[in-house]
Amino acid sequence: MKLAIDAMGGDHAPKEIVLGALKAVEEFPDLYITLVGDETKIKETFVGHDRISIIHTTEVILGTDEPVRAVRRKKNASMVLAAQQVTDGLADACLSAGNTGALMAAGLFVVGRIEGIDRPALAPTLPTIGGEGFLLMDVGANADAKPEHLLQYAIMGSIYSEKVRGIKEPRIGLLNIGTEEKKGNELTKQAFDLLKNAPINFVGNVEARDLLDGVADVVVTDGFTGNMVLKSIEGTAISMFKMLKSTLMSNFTSKLATAVLKPNLMRLKNKLDYSEYGGAGLFGLKAPVIKAHGSSNAQAIYSAIRQTREMVANDVVSLIKETIEKSTSERLVQ
16 A cells, blocks of 8 residues: 655654654555655655655645645645655555645645545544544535535545444434524525435434534534634634643642643543544545644654555545445436
8 A cells, every 4th residue: 555645744844744654654564655855854854664765856835825826836846746646546545734725726636536526525533522533524625515515525424434434324414503404504404305315324413512522423514614613623622721721720739730630631632632533534536635734743644644544445435436426326317
């Protein structure tokens, strides 16, 4: 199995990307990794491994670059070359912690969409209180969506959750302002009708306040709403830890208690860190494309590589393609 990784994407590149790659090849004997980036900088951390190779380039897409323009103009950027490895059949999948919009553009223009998928969806696995996590899609690949797009998201999310996350008959929920069937705007009302007749385990409408309780294994929504929900969850977690830290460090007694509670607090912090679940998958493309968090450390990169490897091993893309084709044919007959 061969993965191409943008070694220059992210806040801690290339060091943490290289360390994550090294951990992955040690863990998975069938894995070969191509690191794409500045060879001199990579080799400051990389000491050599027979299953890791380097494609040298000094061109990088920055976080401040306009995504589509950058992908079209920076043909030798590390992210673009990593995607090109997939298109050329030299890698089974690619991964980057760099500019999210640029990776989505590279996925669309370089890797390409699965036939029958109207719009890809960006989907991270977010934490739940019970630790199982849930897939939220879309979180920003497309600001707007049609009911048919949400149906496709649900099918893709169901296949991924079953084959990669090991969930039997994953529960699919539609994000809405209430649980009643007739709630919501025209998008959610029409999507509800499509989802309840789809080849998935649809559990109905779900509310945002119940997401972290694990009300569903996959939650589908339009990218505008999904992105706001994602950032609200992130912001709430960060704010809670700031308030908790301020309270625990307020006096000598609480500082002593903090010293005792520190291991438990660290476990709680890790539980709320969705990078532990892997990266955000760009679903609907001809090959797995994974977006790791921009602040990923070596462990988060390793988790994203593990996730990518599982998608390739379980041939998730082919399963999505077959299911979408079958679903489209059945709807045309009806």
